[in-house]
Amino acid sequence: DSGVTQTPKHLITATGQRVTLRCSPRSGDLSVYWYQQSLDQGLQFLIQYYNGEERAKGNILERFSAQQFPDLHSELNLSSLELGDSALYFCASSEQGLGQPQHFGDGTRLSIL
Amino acid sequence: GQQVMQIPQYQHVQEGEDFTTYCNSSTTLSNIQWYKQRPGGHPVFLIQLVKSGEVKKQKRLTFQFGEAKKNSSLHITATQTTDVGTYFCAGPGAGSYQLTFGKGTKLSVIP
Numbered sequence: 001d002s003g004v005t006q007t008p009k010h011l012i013t014a015t016g017q018r019v020t021l022r023c024s025p026r027s028g029d030l031s032v033y034w035y036q037q038s039l040d041q042g043l044q045f046l047i048q049y050y051n052g053e054e055r056a057k058g059n060i061l062e063r064f065s066a067q068q069f070p071d072l073h074s075e076l077n078l079s080s081l082e083l084g085d086s087a088l089y090f091c092a093s094s095e096q097g098l099g100q101p102q103h104f105g106d107g108t109r110l111s112i113l
Numbered sequence: 114g115q116q117v118m119q120i121p122q123y124q125h126v127q128e129g130e131d132f133t134t135y136c137n138s139s140t141t142l143s144n145i146q147w148y149k150q151r152p153g154g155h156p157v158f159l160i161q162l163v164k165s166g167e168v169k170k171q172k173r174l175t176f177q178f179g180e181a182k183k184n185s186s187l188h189i190t191a192t193q194t195t196d197v198g199t200y201f202c203a204g205p206g207a208g209s210y211q212l213t214f215g216k217g218t219k220l221s222v223i224p
Contacts, residue, residue, distance in 0.1 A: 002155070002157070033211070033212075041216070042201065042214055042215065042216035042217050043156065043201065043203075043214040045211055045212070045213070045214070048210060048211055050210075055210050055211075056209075056210045056211040058211065090155060090156070092156075097210055098205075098210060099143055099144060099204075099205030099209065099210065099211075099212065100161075101146055101158045101161055102146075102156075102158065102212065103158065104155040104156045104157070105155060106154075106155050107155055
């Protein structure tokens with residue numbers, strides 16, 4: 001158990017819809033990261049937050065947004081969903097977010113029908 | 114931007130054979146990290162190397178960090194079926210907060 005909690009585990013929705021993925025980091029970790037993993041693909045970095053502030057942005061679409069709340073949990077919002085957004089979305093956390101090892105949650109599998 | 118490449122993409126080995134995956138970065142890394150993702154699972158941190166030329170061992174796994182801090186390798190001796198999974202290397206570029214992951218090497222072990 002990594003200590004990182006992601007909900008929900010599975011999400012099935014239709015094109016054009018909006019969903020919210022939730023992540024609670026490991027106790028004591030201040031930084032949260034979001035990744036997208038498509039079938040048999042690597043990990044695409046989306047965005048990083050540190051102690052409530054956005055720290056780094058990767059290949060995140062304009063239709064996607066995220067935030068980290070004062071209690072350090074984070075949410076990833078995906079809107080105007082397209083078939084190609086079907087993927088596994090991982091949240092990870094680390095202590096300080098300065099290139100340190102990351103601890104991953106079990107992921108949310110998003111299926112767009 | 115920084116790119117991290119891993120080869121091979123896939124490797125099938127007979128149980129008991131050795132396995133090596135290589136990782137190359139387009140820029141100097143402040144450290145290199147290795148992760149393992151079992152089928153249907155999430156990436157799990159294995160190890161971090163920080164010093165130029167560093168070598169670390171974990172039982173049958175040997176990790177190396179290149180002298181120029183731009184490449185790394187993971188070697189598994191006498192593979193077992195429990196070694197099955199995808200091995201990712203990742204590293205932050207100098208002055209960067211984020212990890213750039215390689216696309217991974219998917220290891221299959223034939224019993």
